[in-house]
Amino acid sequence: MSPDTNHRHRHALLAIFVLSGFAGLIYQSIWSHYLGLFLGHAAYAQALVLAIFMGGMATGAAWIAHAGQRWRNLVRGYALIEAAIGVLGLLFHWIFTGVAAFSYDWLIPALGSPWAVDIARWGIAALLIFPQTILLGMTFPLMSGGLIRRFPGREGSLLGGLYFTNSIGAAIGALAAVFILLPWVGLPGAMVAAGILNFLVAALAWWLAREPEPVPVAPTEAKAAPEQRLLQNPLLRLVLFGTALSGAASFAYEIVWIRMLSMAVGSTMHAFELMLASFIAGIALGGLWVRNHADRTESPLRLVGWMQVGMGVAALVSLGVYANAFSWVGWLMGSLAKSDGGYALFNLGTATIAIAIMLPAAFFAGTTLPLFTVTLLREGLGERAIGRVYAWNTLGSIVGVFAAIHLLIPTLGLKLTLCVAAVLDIGIGLFLLRLQINSRHSMIRFAVAAGISAVALMVAVRIPYDPMKLASGVFRYGDSEIDAGTQKVVYYRDGKTSSVAVIAGFDGSANISTNGKPDAGIMVKDGGWPTSDEPTMTLAAALPLTMLDKPAHVGVIGFGSGMTTHTLLGDPRVKQVDTVEIEPAMVEGARLFGDRVGRAYTDPRSRIVIDDAKAFFAANPTKYDIVISEPSNPWISGVGTLFSKEFYQFVPTYLNENGLFVQWVQLYEINEELIGSIFNAMSPHFEDYAAWMTNGSDMLIVASPKGKLPKSDLNRLFQNPGPLKAELARLGITTQEILDFRKIADARMLRGIARLYNQLPPNSDYFPILGLYAPKSRYQGITAEAISTLPAQEAILLEASGIRLPLPLHMVPSKLAHFPADTMTWRARALLAELAGQLGTQLPDLLPARNLSPAILMREAARKACEQSWNPATSHQLSIRIREFSVLTNAFLPSSALRDVWSRRDWIPCKVTSPDIARTLSLMNAISTRDWNAMQDEGRKWFALPPQDSAIYRDYEDMALSALLLSLAHQDQWKELLEADEQIGLPEKSDNVYQLHRRLLRAMARDQNGPGLN
Structure with a gap:
C-alpha cells in the first residue's frame, strides 16, 4: 500500500469512528430517557443507568482485551460488532415496551416486598441495555487495536485520533438527539436512526478492512502471563x-x-x-x-x-x-x-x-x-x-x-x-x-x-x-441574586437529585425552591395574608374531598411544601395519606413551614415515601380513593412524564371503583398548544373531568376514570369536626357557591380547548412534547391566557355552558386578590352601586376609586345624549360607554342585579330616540338577564338588517354574534350553531375574547367523539 493510500486509509477509519461516537451518544441519551421511565428519575436510578452503561462498556472492553488477540482482522470484527449493535437498536423500543408492560402489570405487583421489587427493577433495567453496552465497550479496543496493527509505530497518534473522533461524534450526537431527533421522530425514531448509523459504520469498516491485518507482535513471556x-x-x-x-x-x-x-x-x-x-x-x-x-x-x-x-x-x-x-x-x-x-x-x-x-x-x-x-x-x-x-x-x-x-x-x-x-x-x-x-x-x-x-x-x-445566588432562579427573571433587603435563605442543601432552598421573606412569607425554581410559597406569620400558592395546594386536597363520601386512602405525588398532605389530614374521614417525593432534602426543608404543614409530619396517618411515583404505585397493593399529582413544572427535564398519556393510562389502575384523580397544571410559562397536548394525553383515559382555577395562573383538573364526576359539596368537609373549615375560610372559601365560582371548564369545554389547540400531538413518554417545547415557553414568559383568563372574561361563556354562575349579591367574595374573578366581582358590584347612586363608602380597599369611572362616564354620556337630542356623535359616545360598563358587569353579577340597569334604565334621564341605541339596549338586556331565547332573537335581528354603515352597528357585531352562538350552545343546538356562524360569515378581524369564544364554540360543536379528544 502506497504512503498516500496508507494515509487516506487511516483517515477513513478514523472518520467512521465519528459516526460510531455519534450513534453511541444517541444511545446513551435515549437509553437514559427509556430507563428513566422504567426506574424513575430518583438519584439511584440515574446512577444505575450510568453504572449499567459504564459497567457494560468495561465488561466489553475487558473481554475483548483477551479475546481480540486471537482475531486476525480486528477492524472487520469491529464492523460485525457495530452491525450487532444496530440490530439491537432497531429492536430496542419493541423489547422495552413489552418488558415494561409485563413488569408493571404482572411482575412487580406479584413480588410485593419493596426490596424484591427494587432488585427486579434494577435487574431488568440492566438486562435491557447491558448486551448493547458490552458490544459498545468492544468498539474502541477493536478499532484502536486494528489501527495499531495496520499502522505500527504511531500508537499515541492513533489513540489520540480515535479518542478525538469518537468524542467529537459523541458531542454532536448528544446535541442531535435532543435538538433534532427527539422533536422529529421521538424516542423510537431516534433509536432507529442510531441503528441505521451502526449499519452504515459496519458497512464502511468492512469495506475498508478488505486487506488482512499484520500478525501482532506477541508480548514477552513475562508480559503475556495470566492476569493475576x-x-x-x-x-x-x-x-x-x-x-x-x-x-x-x-x-x-x-x-x-x-x-x-x-x-x-x-x-x-x-x-x-x-x-x-x-x-x-x-x-x-x-x-x-x-x-x-x-x-x-x-x-x-x-x-x-x-x-x-x-x-x-x-x-x-x-x-x-x-x-x-x-x-x-x-x-x-x-x-x-x-x-x-x-x-x-x-x-x-x-x-x-x-x-x-x-x-x-x-x-x-x-x-x-x-x-x-x-x-x-x-x-x-x-x-x-x-x-x-x-x-x-x-x-x-x-x-x-x-x-x-x-x-x-x-x-x-x-x-x-x-x-x-x-x-x-x-x-x-x-x-x-x-x-x-x-x-x-x-x-x-x-x-x-x-x-x-x-x-x-x-x-x-x-x-x-452563596445560596443567595444559587437559589435566585436567574434563568427565569434575570435576577442574579436574591434581594437581601426583602429575603434571606434560611435553609440550603445539595440533595441527591437537586439543590433545595427555603427563602424567608421579611413580610413573614417563605418559599421552597428546587434548583432555583420556587415550588411553593406559604405565609408563615400568623395573621399574614396567604400567598397565591396556598389556594392551589389547599384546594388540590379539599376539592376531591368535597366529592367523596368516604375518602379513606389518598396518594400524593410530590411533597412540595407539604400543605396538600397537611390539608388532606385535616379531614377525619381520611385513614392514610401516602406522599411520594424523590428528594429527601425537599421533605427536610419544608419542615421550616412549621404549623402550616405540621400534620404532614406529625399525624400518624401520614406516610412520606422517598421513591419514584410510578415505581411506588406499581409495587404498592393499595388502591386509592384519590390520587393527587402535584409535580414541579413540566419544562423541567423528566417532569413531563407525569403529564404523559402513558402516565394517565397507568393512574386509573391504582384508583378504587369511584376514585378520583387530581392534576395540577401550570398556566404560566407555557402556551395553549402545550396545554392542549396535556389535555389530549389525559382525556382518553377518563370518562369525565372538570377544571377549577385556584388563582390567576394555576389550574386543577379533577377526573373520574369511570362514570360521571361527583358533585362537589362543602358540607362533606364542614359537617365533620376538624380544622378545614377555618383553613378554607382563611382563603376566602366559605360557601359552596364561592368554590363553584372557581370552576372554569367541564369535560365538553376541555375537549373543545384541546381541539382548538391541537397543533401538537399528545404528550407521551416516547414523544416528550413538554420536555422539548415547554423550556422555550418558560424562557419567553408565555402564559396560556386564553385559558387562564376564562373566569375573568367579559362574555358569559361559562354561564351559557352551565359551568358556573356569578356569586349571589349576599355572598362576600374573597378580598385576597388571588383569583381575578373575585376582584372583577367586587368591581362589578361597585359599578352597579355607583350607577344607582348607592355606593356610599362601601368601595373595597382592593379597588382604587378610578375603577368607578365606567359607571360615571356612562351616566354622563346618557345625560349629554339627552341634551343634544340623540345626535350621532353623542349616541356613539354613549354606545362606547354602554359596552364598557356591560363587559365589566355582565359576567360577574347575577341576572337579577342587572335587570333594572337595562330594562328600567333610570340612569338615562330621557326617552331613547336613537334606533341604534335602542337595539343596543335590547341586546344588553337579553344578555344581562340571561334570556337565552331573546339573545338568539336579538342576535339574528342584528344580522338580518341590511348592511349598516353605523359605527354603533360595527362596534357591536362581535357581541351580537356571541349572544347568538352562546344561546344556541346553552340549548345544545350545536349543528345550528355551526350553521349560524357560517351563514353570518363575520370575518375574524381581531383576537378579542369574543373571537376566542367563537372559535372555542366551533371546536366544541365539532367534537363528535364523546369523552375522547381525537
Whole structure:
C-alpha cells in the first residue's frame, strides 16, 4: 500500500469512528430517557443507568482485551460488532415496551416486598441495555487495536485520533438527539436512526478492512502471563489504579457541574444536553492534542502526571468561573428578546458558559486515557493494554458516579465534592511526577506543580458559594441574586437529585425552591395574608374531598411544601395519606413551614415515601380513593412524564371503583398548544373531568376514570369536626357557591380547548412534547391566557355552558386578590352601586376609586345624549360607554342585579330616540338577564338588517354574534350553531375574547367523539 493510500486509509477509519461516537451518544441519551421511565428519575436510578452503561462498556472492553488477540482482522470484527449493535437498536423500543408492560402489570405487583421489587427493577433495567453496552465497550479496543496493527509505530497518534473522533461524534450526537431527533421522530425514531448509523459504520469498516491485518507482535513471556501475575507488575498496577481514579474524578466533575449549572441556566432537557456536549467536546479536544504529543514525549507517564495536575487545577478554577455564571445568565435574560431567535441565542449563551466552566478540565481528561494506554504499549504489554485501561477507567467512573451522588454531594455539598475530586486528580498527578524525579530541574518542576495546586485549592475553598445566588432562579427573571433587603435563605442543601432552598421573606412569607425554581410559597406569620400558592395546594386536597363520601386512602405525588398532605389530614374521614417525593432534602426543608404543614409530619396517618411515583404505585397493593399529582413544572427535564398519556393510562389502575384523580397544571410559562397536548394525553383515559382555577395562573383538573364526576359539596368537609373549615375560610372559601365560582371548564369545554389547540400531538413518554417545547415557553414568559383568563372574561361563556354562575349579591367574595374573578366581582358590584347612586363608602380597599369611572362616564354620556337630542356623535359616545360598563358587569353579577340597569334604565334621564341605541339596549338586556331565547332573537335581528354603515352597528357585531352562538350552545343546538356562524360569515378581524369564544364554540360543536379528544 502506497504512503498516500496508507494515509487516506487511516483517515477513513478514523472518520467512521465519528459516526460510531455519534450513534453511541444517541444511545446513551435515549437509553437514559427509556430507563428513566422504567426506574424513575430518583438519584439511584440515574446512577444505575450510568453504572449499567459504564459497567457494560468495561465488561466489553475487558473481554475483548483477551479475546481480540486471537482475531486476525480486528477492524472487520469491529464492523460485525457495530452491525450487532444496530440490530439491537432497531429492536430496542419493541423489547422495552413489552418488558415494561409485563413488569408493571404482572411482575412487580406479584413480588410485593419493596426490596424484591427494587432488585427486579434494577435487574431488568440492566438486562435491557447491558448486551448493547458490552458490544459498545468492544468498539474502541477493536478499532484502536486494528489501527495499531495496520499502522505500527504511531500508537499515541492513533489513540489520540480515535479518542478525538469518537468524542467529537459523541458531542454532536448528544446535541442531535435532543435538538433534532427527539422533536422529529421521538424516542423510537431516534433509536432507529442510531441503528441505521451502526449499519452504515459496519458497512464502511468492512469495506475498508478488505486487506488482512499484520500478525501482532506477541508480548514477552513475562508480559503475556495470566492476569493475576500481570497485576503484580508495579507499572501495570500503577496505570490501572491511576486511570480508575482519574475516571472516578472525571465523572464526579460531570455530575457536579451539571447540578451546579442547572441552578444558573435551568434544569431543562436542552440545558442538560448542552452541558453534556460541552464536557465531551473538551474530552475530544484533549484527544486531538494528545494525538500530536503522545508519540513525541519521552515519558508518557510524566506527561499524564502533568495532565492530571492540570485537570485538578482546572476543576478548581472552574469554581471561580462558575461564581460569575449567574451574572452572565442575568445579562442574557436582560439583553435577549423573548422570541424564538432569542431562545436560540440563550441556548448558545448558556452553552458558552458551560464550555467556559467545563472544557478546560475536560480537555485534560481527554488526554489521560490515551497516555496511560501508550505507557503500557511502550512497555510491551501488547494490545491487551488498550482493553485493560479502558475497562479500569470505566469501572472507576462507576465508583465516581455512586460516590458523588450517594455519599459526597449529600454529605459535603456540590462545591466540596468538586474540591475532593480535584484533590484526587492532583494527588494522582503529583504521585506520578514524584516517581519521575531524576534531576534537580524535575524536582523544581514538581515543587512548582505542588505549589500551584495548593494555591488553587486554597483559593477555590474561599470562593463564595452563596445560596443567595444559587437559589435566585436567574434563568427565569434575570435576577442574579436574591434581594437581601426583602429575603434571606434560611435553609440550603445539595440533595441527591437537586439543590433545595427555603427563602424567608421579611413580610413573614417563605418559599421552597428546587434548583432555583420556587415550588411553593406559604405565609408563615400568623395573621399574614396567604400567598397565591396556598389556594392551589389547599384546594388540590379539599376539592376531591368535597366529592367523596368516604375518602379513606389518598396518594400524593410530590411533597412540595407539604400543605396538600397537611390539608388532606385535616379531614377525619381520611385513614392514610401516602406522599411520594424523590428528594429527601425537599421533605427536610419544608419542615421550616412549621404549623402550616405540621400534620404532614406529625399525624400518624401520614406516610412520606422517598421513591419514584410510578415505581411506588406499581409495587404498592393499595388502591386509592384519590390520587393527587402535584409535580414541579413540566419544562423541567423528566417532569413531563407525569403529564404523559402513558402516565394517565397507568393512574386509573391504582384508583378504587369511584376514585378520583387530581392534576395540577401550570398556566404560566407555557402556551395553549402545550396545554392542549396535556389535555389530549389525559382525556382518553377518563370518562369525565372538570377544571377549577385556584388563582390567576394555576389550574386543577379533577377526573373520574369511570362514570360521571361527583358533585362537589362543602358540607362533606364542614359537617365533620376538624380544622378545614377555618383553613378554607382563611382563603376566602366559605360557601359552596364561592368554590363553584372557581370552576372554569367541564369535560365538553376541555375537549373543545384541546381541539382548538391541537397543533401538537399528545404528550407521551416516547414523544416528550413538554420536555422539548415547554423550556422555550418558560424562557419567553408565555402564559396560556386564553385559558387562564376564562373566569375573568367579559362574555358569559361559562354561564351559557352551565359551568358556573356569578356569586349571589349576599355572598362576600374573597378580598385576597388571588383569583381575578373575585376582584372583577367586587368591581362589578361597585359599578352597579355607583350607577344607582348607592355606593356610599362601601368601595373595597382592593379597588382604587378610578375603577368607578365606567359607571360615571356612562351616566354622563346618557345625560349629554339627552341634551343634544340623540345626535350621532353623542349616541356613539354613549354606545362606547354602554359596552364598557356591560363587559365589566355582565359576567360577574347575577341576572337579577342587572335587570333594572337595562330594562328600567333610570340612569338615562330621557326617552331613547336613537334606533341604534335602542337595539343596543335590547341586546344588553337579553344578555344581562340571561334570556337565552331573546339573545338568539336579538342576535339574528342584528344580522338580518341590511348592511349598516353605523359605527354603533360595527362596534357591536362581535357581541351580537356571541349572544347568538352562546344561546344556541346553552340549548345544545350545536349543528345550528355551526350553521349560524357560517351563514353570518363575520370575518375574524381581531383576537378579542369574543373571537376566542367563537372559535372555542366551533371546536366544541365539532367534537363528535364523546369523552375522547381525537
